[in-house]
Amino acid sequence: MSNHKVEVRDEIDELIEKNGFDDHFHDHHEGDKYQSGFIGKYIFSLDHKTISRQFLITGIIWAVVGAAMSIIFRLQLGFPESDMAWLKPLLGKWIVLNDAGVGSLSQEFYYALVTMHGTILVFFVLTAGLSGTFSNLLIPLQVGARDMASPLLNMMSYWFFFLAGLVLLASLFLSTGPFSGGWTAYPPLSALPQASSGSKGGMTLWIVSMTFFIVSQLLGGINYITTVLNLRTKGMSMWKMPLTMWAFLVTAILGVLSFPVLFSGVLLLLFDRSMGTSFYLSEIFVQGAALENVGGSPILYQHLFWFLGHPEVYIIILPAMGIVSEVMSVHARKPIFGYKAMVFSILAIAFLSFIVWAHHMFMAGVNPFISNFFVIFTLIIAVPSAVKVFNWIATLFGGNIRMSAPMLYCIGFVSFFISGGLTGIFLGNSALDIPLHDTYFVVAHFHIVMGVSAFFGMFAGIAHWYPKMFGRYLNETILKIHFWVTLIGAYCVFWPQHYLGIAGVPRRYYRFDNFDAFAGWADMNKFITIAAIMVFFVQVLWVFNFFYSIWRGREVTERNPWGANTLEWTTAIHPPHGNWPGKLPKVERWAYDYGKDGKDFIPQTTPYAEGEEVTH
């Protein structure tokens, strides 16, 4: 990244010099030798900005892998009679040929793909790739800190994530295959190697991968929380923080409290698999033998899994919400509507997210009485979510909206969040879950809300902060093409799945034609598959644009290209280690003074003028 231009000092620099907080950072001369080699700068970097790029690039690579897997199994679902033998050179024994030489996915491989797709996208892409990237990039910059509280733990959080990925990648090449029991990994299927080939070595590697991943999340989360609480610069009170900070802080708290419970769940699973314990197993006869295990319950696992599993989906969506609030405000030239209400909504969602987990278990065989409480809290959580949607719409009202790619992605985010969130209201009502549980209605719901909405939040964030990350712009035309094709294409893929679900078609079915009740949807499945293929290819185009622009994108020439108020835009175009060359900026006001008193934007470092009304 060349940087021939000498950056001109402007009033921001004057303000920081005059009012800023002097923490004597640059009196330490280790800065001269700091991370000077290639390895220290790009590989084992301690700098949060580099670590954020590592999370992002790793997340993007996994997203392509996970999406490609979905295309393969969608080919099976859309065109079950078609010959897939052309994939044999790539997939070898996973493509089985019938007597006529027509190839199709082996059943166990179909289930392995579905499982890997879920695991990769939920954990590696939407958790690590989303909060790992943006928490790392923005927390120190937006709170006015030099780096994270512990740069070493921060670096380790990336490398544990990398290791988790390597282990899961290795499981794809086992002869018995990767784990194939669904990303939820319910025992006894996941506990019994004799119940499925994917439950052999592949399951052990899945557990190891998850363990490393959980370590990564905890290391990262502790850092984010500590940095936000302790390292805010002078003047940055909690109520002056941008909404991204609130979202990432609360997300980190959710993670730190819930990931250990998943760890306990998979640890007990490991014990059941390898040490003869019976936490989840009782009265089982499989492959011709009665097992010794008595007294356990598979439902215990479900409680432990979903105690993380539910907060996990909020860990995914909250950062996206924070990003959208920030980006929408900047590009509409208007304050985010209802900042305090937005903060309280984030807090309410976070609190409630801990007491709704068993809505994933309404049909699991739990005492129906308990389900009453989970219905109540689940439908309550719809309220703060609705409040946030109304606030985003109100942010657009009366704005002067730039139709830039970041803003388009924000609008897409809100649309998909409305669509996906509303179907949650059906599923959260236990009586309606009787016909809808484990059908395509559920698949439609979570894909729209996580697989599309959260992704749009991520796209908005990447498009908005790419100049800060790489000192270059992405090609705006490609972003717009990508936006439109994904918006329309994703609705084409997932909207019809509601109809399949209401018709009763179950999820995780390799084929539908064993049942008269489910057999009439062949044309619809073809339509969905074709739409999915188009959406996939436009993602490839986007990925190409992402990497191409790192080296050949238009160079950023001004420090604050979007005219935003937050502190990251007061740093140099290529911020050095320590982010600000001299003093740390002092914060005078909140982040959302756009269009106030006739001024287009007022950075957070600008003191209040004589007689200016303090609106917040």
Next chain:
Amino acid sequence: MTALAILGCILLVGLVVFQMARINEMIKRIKGEEAAAEQSTNTTAWALLAFVIVFLSAAIYSAYHYKNHMLGYGPLVPASEHGGYIDKLFNVTLLATGIVFVITHILLFYFAWKYRYKKGRKALYMPHDNKLEVIWTAAPAVVMAYLVINGLVVWNKVMQDVMPKEDHVEIEVTGMQFAWILRYPGLDGKLGARDFKKISATNDLGQDWHDPKNWDDFKPDEIVLPKGKKVRVRITSRDVLHSFYLPHFRVKMDAVPGLPTYFVFTPSMTTEEYKNNLKKYPEWNVPADPADPQGKKKWEAFTFELACAELCGDSHFAMRRAVRIVTPEQYDAWVKSQQSYYLANVRGKEDDPNLGKKLSIDAAVKQDSSAAKPAETPAEAPGDSTKTE
């Protein structure tokens, strides 16, 4: 080879699009940021407006177009007494969420179009409005409360187990990789005891043949139930999680090894009545097998089905049993005609733990030898047999 060629073409198209995008960016810079931005802003804003109109129309139209394929609409009426309550709750929820869906989408895209960037326009500095926040917090809360109350009334009614002395039919369904084992209690109305350690080639449920309640239990190939009588299905699993799922009856409950679960429902239509209702719809009057235009129509070939709804391994999608609802008289006749599994397969053979002993069931058989042969129940549709892998 063809696949590679197609992939190559797609890549070429991608390259073309990419280059055109680069050219477009250059054109924008030549035109000048402002002029280019204004044109692009207007195009995009109008496109957003067009999108919401097309999207909402397509959503509503497609729902209407496919409604007769969805449970609870058109021909697919519920076949159980509680099904109607669930379908009604679904419609209430659909109305509430549908209204919100349409209004929020219209506002979202309309505001995006109306307030698109115009040079010189000043955005409204309106950071909050607490009265509005209260209104749009209270309104969803009220709607949610309504849905919760209605939902929980239905839930508690549906999930209520039978009372101790309540008249009902009890059957047992056991999931295994990859089939359902069906067990009926026989004339004593009681299911016998089981022990998984006793499972063997001739005893796939591990029934304890010392327990007299087991001696008259029978294991049919299909589920047959009487219309209008409460049924309690005892649901278990032999190996991994499965789920007992009857879509037309709005019945679903996981089968958990080591933990028997249950579902109580009352069939409200016989298979014949259901078929006669299907007959009224044109899409059900087409040949069931397109290759056999003179054969049965789709409504004639209809049968209720049991499916598995919890991933249980590689053949999860193939666990099927047929389900048939008959009149109470036909049901009684069918039960009487069924052979006890114990008597037909175990009694007097080497696995029989009661060899040499005299059992009450032997006496009963001698008295009732006319029941030895299975009677043909009317209206048994062909194609009812299990389609398992």
